[in-house]
Amino acid sequence: MYHASFSDDLRLTVDAVGAGVAAGPARDASRAVIGLAGFSLGANIVAHYVGTLGAAAPAAGIRAAAVGCVPFDPAACQPRIDGGICRLLYANRFVGTIRAKAEGVVASLGGDAAAARVFDVERVRAARTIGEIDDAFIAPVFGFDGKEGYYAASNTVPLLKDVAVPMLCLNNLDDPFFEPTALPTEADVAGAPVVLAYNNHGGHCGFFEGPTAPGGVNFMGAELSRFLTHARDTWMDMLP
Structure with missing residues (x-):
């Protein structure tokens, strides 16, 4: 129904997949390792959910999140x-x-x-x-x-300071759906492990690397995947 922060279904999925989180040490194959990703409205749902979980995210099996074109403040959008x-x-x-x-x-x-x-x-x-x-x-x-x-x-900006796992937020300043002055700043992050990556151009979920890119490579998908992989490999032993 396009609710910008409805996460009950996401929570059910994380609970089911994360049931193995206490099965062994961090790198044990039986232990759940969850990376969350989303774009547009789904990006806000993911970010809002991770912020709401706060310090409980690692225990749920979540190791990182990466989102693109996030409508952080629906009232401004x-x-x-x-x-x-x-x-x-x-x-x-x-x-x-x-x-x-x-x-x-x-x-x-x-x-x-x-x-x-x-x-x-x-x-x-x-x-x-x-x-x-x-x-x-x-x-x-x-x-x-x-x-x-x-x-x-559904406003995610106040929750960013509570995020406890690495999260990349990839947005474009020329996204026609968003008010750029309403995008969160480092002050809103307040030291949480959140990267606010703002590009000057890219529109809403565009991010094409170029008309001749092999296979029509989309920068957003590649960058979100890169961040999740980096977070998994770098933070795995640092989280409970």
Whole structure:
């Protein structure tokens, strides 16, 4: 449902995979070693989850995280996505897909009357922006009092200082969906093992190394993988 910090399913997966974390020493083959990665909305979910776990992340088997194009502050992102060229090229199409999902929820609940106990069906059908969809559908479905409460709860910036495992956050300053002045700074990290890597160019999840790159190599995927490998090899013996 595109909730920017919903991590219940991620937590279930980590719990299942990480069940072997106490099986032996750090390099024992039976011991879980988990690296988390995500992009766009999924990047915020991963970063928010790791920040919420804090010092408990290593015990869960998590050794590192690497994320790209992170919408750290949804309240700052929403006006950008709903404005100008972004609304024309992206938001209009995206809102249509969410409205379709909402109709599926209406059907699964047994019709308009039953769904109206959860969210305002007609407001969702009339929504034309992501902000309106978040306010009329996402927020009430997940128990928030409007989009402001939902955005505040999904803001990852205040959690960065609590991250306890190496995490790379790869963003572009020309990403049309994000307000660059709202991106976190080293002051927000406050000494946590978080790398904020900001490129001047790359748009949203572009990162192509070039038109002639072998196999259409994407810089983001290669860089996230490189960081996870480095963190695994460097930090493995330093964590419980």
